[in-house]
Amino acid sequence: MPITKATIHSLASGQSYERGEDYYHMGAVDEIQKRGNLLMAEVEGSSYEPYQVTIELGEDQVISSHCTCPYDWGGACKHIVAVLLAYVHQPEQVTERPTLDALLADLDAPKLRELLVDLLASEPRLIGWVETKVAVQSAVPAAPAETAVTEATTVPPPPIDPAPFRRQSKQILRSPSGYDYYAAAAGVAHQISQLLDQAEPYLEQGDGRNALLILEAVTEPYVDQWYEFDDSDGELGTVFAEIGSRFAEAILSADLSAQERQTWSKKLTAWQGEIDDYGVDVGFDVAIAAAEQGWDFPSLQRVLAGHITDQGAWEGETPWYADELAVARLNVLERQGRFTEYLYLAEAEGQTALYLTMLVKLDRIAEAVEYAMNYMAMTDEALILAQTLRSHDHPAEALKIAEHGLNLQGETLILARWLRDFATELFQLEVALKAARAAFARSFALEDYQAAQAIAGPEWSAVKAELLGQLADTGFAYGKIDIYLHEGLVDEAVKTIDKSSYYGYETLERVVEAAWQSHPDWVIRQCQKQAERIMDAGQSKYYHHAVRWVETARRAYLGADRAEEWRSYLENLINQHARKYSLRPRLEALRRVQ
Numbered sequence: 064m065p066i067t068k069a070t071i072h073s074l075a076s077g078q079s080y081e082r083g084e085d086y087y088h089m090g091a092v093d094e095i096q097k098r099g100n101l102l103m104a105e106v107e108g109s110s111y112e113p114y115q116v117t118i119e120l121g122e123d124q125v126i127s128s129h130c131t132c133p134y135d136w137g138g139a140c141k142h143i144v145a146v147l148l149a150y151v152h153q154p155e156q157v158t159e160r161p162t163l164d165a166l167l168a169d170l171d172a173p174k175l176r177e178l179l180v181d182l183l184a185s186e187p188r189l190i191g192w193v194e195t196k197v198a199v200q201s202a203v204p205a206a207p208a209e210t211a212v213t214e215a216t217t218v219p220p221p222p223i224d225p226a227p228f229r230r231q232s233k234q235i236l237r238s239p240s241g242y243d244y245y246a247a248a249a250g251v252a253h254q255i256s257q258l259l260d261q262a263e264p265y266l267e268q269g270d271g272r273n274a275l276l277i278l279e280a281v282t283e284p285y286v287d288q289w290y291e292f293d294d295s296d297g298e299l300g301t302v303f304a305e306i307g308s309r310f311a312e313a314i315l316s317a318d319l320s321a322q323e324r325q326t327w328s329k330k331l332t333a334w335q336g337e338i339d340d341y342g343v344d345v346g347f348d349v350a351i352a353a354a355e356q357g358w359d360f361p362s363l364q365r366v367l368a369g370h371i372t373d374q375g376a377w378e379g380e381t382p383w384y385a386d387e388l389a390v391a392r393l394n395v396l397e398r399q400g401r402f403t404e405y406l407y408l409a410e411a412e413g414q415t416a417l418y419l420t421m422l423v424k425l426d427r428i429a430e431a432v433e434y435a436m437n438y439m440a441m442t443d444e445a446l447i448l449a450q451t452l453r454s455h456d457h458p459a460e461a462l463k464i465a466e467h468g469l470n471l472q473g474e475t476l477i478l479a480r481w482l483r484d485f486a487t488e489l490f491q492l493e494v495a496l497k498a499a500r501a502a503f504a505r506s507f508a509l510e511d512y513q514a515a516q517a518i519a520g521p522e523w524s525a526v527k528a529e530l531l532g533q534l535a536d537t538g539f540a541y542g543k544i545d546i547y548l549h550e551g552l553v554d555e556a557v558k559t560i561d562k563s564s565y566y567g568y569e570t571l572e573r574v575v576e577a578a579w580q581s582h583p584d585w586v587i588r589q590c591q592k593q594a595e596r597i598m599d600a601g602q603s604k605y606y607h608h609a610v611r612w613v614e615t616a617r618r619a620y621l622g623a624d625r626a627e628e629w630r631s632y633l634e635n636l637i638n639q640h641a642r643k644y645s646l647r648p649r650l651e652a653l654r655r656v657q
Contacts, residue, residue, distance in 0.1 A: 065123060069508035071147045072541045074125055075139040080541075081567040083144025088568055088608070091142075092149040092156075099162035100126075102150060106142040108132060116146045133249045133296050148569075191231035198227050199261050219318075223273045225280035231258055232284040236291075252298040255285055259309055266309075269398050271317025275327075278310055286334050290341050303338055303346035307384075310350035311391040316398070319357070328354040349384040353391060363392075366411045367404045375411045389414055397421070415439055416447040423451045432460050435467070442473035446481060458489060466494055469501050476505040483514060492518055496526070503530055507540035509549055539563050544570050553578050557585055568593075575615055583623035590616035591632075598636070603645050610649045617653065630654075 072080055086092070086106065093113065095104040100120045105113040119126040125139075125147070134140035139147075150157060167175065183190050235254045258281050265274040285306075289299045314327060328351055335347040356363065363376045377385065389412035396405040402425060409418035415438065422431035435448055445468025452461035465482040469475055479502035486495035499515035512530060519526040531550070534543055544566060547556040556574045560566055571589060579586045594612035597605045613636070620629035637650050 066120065066125065066147065066151055067510050068148075068151065068545065069506070069510045069542055070124065071139075071144055071151070072508070073506070074128070074147075075141075075144050076137060077541075077565060079134075079138055079141050080144050081565075082141035083139075084148060084567045084569050086141055086145035087148040087152075089605075092145050095146065095149060095157045096160050097150075097157050098160045099164075101162075102146065102157075104146045104149070106130075106145055108142060114142045116142050118143065118146060129253070131250060133298070191227065191234045194227040195231050195258065195261050198223060199264055220268075220270055220273065223276055225276040228258065228261065228277050228280040229284060232281045233288075236284055236288040248292045248294050248296065248298050251289075251292060252302050255281065255302055256305060259305065262309060262313065266312055266316055266394075267398070269316055269395075271313045271315070271319075274313035275310070275317060278306065278313055279330075282306055282310075282334070286337055300338070300341070300343040303343055307345075307347045307350045308387050308391060310347065311353035311388060312394055314350060314353045315358070315391055315395045319354075321357075324354045324357055348382070349387045349391070352382070352384065352388055363408075366407055369403075369407050371407060371411045375413070376408065385412065386414070390417070393417055415441075416444040419444070419448045420451045423448070423455050423457075426455075428452070428455075428457055428460060432464065435464055439464075439468070440471060442468050442471050442475050442478045444468075445471055446478045449478075449481070449485075453485065458485075462486060462489065462491060462494060466497070469498065474505070475501055479505065480511070480514075483518070487518060492520075496522070500526070500530075504533060506542065507534055507537060507546070508542035509545035512542070512546050512549070539565050544574060548573060548577050553581050557582050560589075579615060579619040580622050583619040583625075586619040587616050590619070598640055598643070598646060601643065603643070606643075606646045606649065609646070610653070613650070613653065 071083075075083065086108075091107040093105045093107065095102070097103075102116075102118040102120055104116045106116055108114050115131045116128070117130075118128045128139055128143045130140050130142045132140055132142055134142075167178075170178065179193070183193060232255065235251055235258065259278065262274040262277040265271070265277070285302070289302075292299060294300055310327075310331065314324070319327070331347040331351045331354060335351065338346050358364075358367075360376070362374065362378045366376045375381065375385070376389070389408065393405055393409055393414065396402075396408065402421065405421055406418060409415075409421065419431050419435055419439070422428075422434070431448065431452075435445070439445060439448070445464055449461040449465035449468065452458075452464060462482070462485065465478060465485065468478050469482070479498045483495050483498035483502055486492070486498060495518045496515065499511065499518050503511040503515055515526060515530060516523055531546075534540070534546060535555075537543070543559050544556050547553070547559065553574075557578055560571060560574050571593070575586050575589055590612040594609040594616070597609040597612075613633070616632070617629055620626065620632070633650065633653055637647060640646050640650065
């Protein structure tokens with residue numbers, strides 16, 4: 064199933080979608096390129112430079128998206144929405160380009176090296192990025208062919224040179240002359256986050272000491288300079304939570320002495336004190352706790368030995384960062400092959416999804432299913448376990464857990480869609496239809512409506528009546544109009560538009576297009592309202608939209624045998640806007656259109 068409007072709706076807030084729709088209709092999207100599953104475009108916005116949008120597409124979903132605008136209020140921004148709408152509605156505007164792999168496939172090593180050198184000569188700011196990548200690839204050994212956890216080597220790897228990472232961090236934080244400090248915040252946060260990723264290969268190898276060298280090299284300049292940018296949206300401050308979690312895992316991965324841990328605790332505490340002055344209270348606390356407690360904390364030791372109580376791995380009140388620290392500890396335990404301790408800690412800390420997933424990895428399937436049926440509480444836990452069971456070739460158990468998950472707390476839409484599609488693959492159509500109903504009840508989206516239709520078969524007549532009844536009983540839903548138009552229920556679509564002001568320009572346009580013959584009076588009123596709003600405001604760059612609305616009104620007038628009224632309305636418009644030299648000729652041209 065391709066990307067649809069419903070898919071785009073699900074990615075953004077209502078306001079972002081509506082504004083993105085406006086941007087799309089204004090023609091703000093430019094230079095759309097598609098390289099394999101990567102979609103890239105420029106979108107004109109409030110900044111002098113156009114915003115750069117990059118979207119990774121799956122077969123029927125958006126895997127990831129990024130925009131250089133500073134938006135950070137949840138979901139996709141309006142620029143991403145605009146690009147996706149252009150991709151869906153104007154595929155002819157998308158230029159297919161070769162993937163990077165295909166582009167470079169015929170170049171041998173010397174030519175690739177020459178190309179890279181030329182690139183760095185023209186873009187010297189990338190030299191630091193390349194230097195850090197080379198440092199990581201040179202220092203981290205290749206991963207073993209098998210994924211099973213092996214015991215860490217007794218010979219510690221040599222320390223890396225942290226200087227390239229420090230230089231790169233400073234370069235990211237060096238704002239170019241005349242740069243918009245507000246607009247820069249999003250880019251800086253993104254680049255620092257990517258630089259922090261360079262510690263990940265070391266953590267995967269259990270090399271906490273070298274991971275600490277990288278994290279320290281990146282973090283020190285960041286703590287010193289981040290506040291020089293306008294962080295009104297909190298993007299730069301949010302990075303500290305990511306840094307804190309990475310430090311916690313690195314500290315727990317390294318075989319540090321008590322003195323070394325104390326030194327790290329003091330450094331992290333000092334950093335937290337500096338960012339506290341700027342109101343950032345979610346930062347290094349989890350890392351400080353990891354340094355102070357290590358693996359020797361008495362209550363943690365009791366849990367790892369299998370003594371589990373309601374208190375978990377804590378004494379007294381459980382801190383706010385308990386879940387983050389538990390995940391860091393579990394990641395380290397898994398890499399070290401300490402699976403029994405892993406299970407004890409996951410159970411004690413309420414990390415149900417991780418506990419159940421590990422049971423499946425250890426091939427303790429019956430135990431995982433029984434525990435889940437008795438203690439699992441959230442839909443997201445059910446989805447994770449069902450997906451893990453499926454990937455480990457236990458389809459019947461996956462189906463059972465997913466169906467049980469529909470009755471748990473939490474958002475059911477993603478789980479219901481997954482179960483619907485998986486059950487269909489297994490020809491378990493009764494379960495698939497149950498899941499399809501559940502998905503529709505959460506989304507009221509056309510794609511879920513059609514999926515239910517495909518599964519229902521001869522039962523569709525009854526199911527259709529049920530779903531349309533649910534749709535009529537709900538208030539505002541983006542998919543409502545889509546479904547009514549899909550079923551040819553134009554009267555219901557018209558009434559829905561009249562009851563709500565939340566439907567945007569594009570939705571109104573589609574209803575008008577469907578209703579101009581059956582509801583001419585309503586269409587005429589809507590078209591006049593849209594056209595006159597633009598013309599009366601003198602918005603010359605949108606006059607082509609206004610004229611299109613007037614043309615649609617003409618169709619409704621003539622279709623209802625009201626030609627005289629149409630001519631009178633048109634002449635009034637021409638007289639009213641006679642002094643608007645870019646509008647009047649367009650209106651006069653409509654005299655010749657029959």
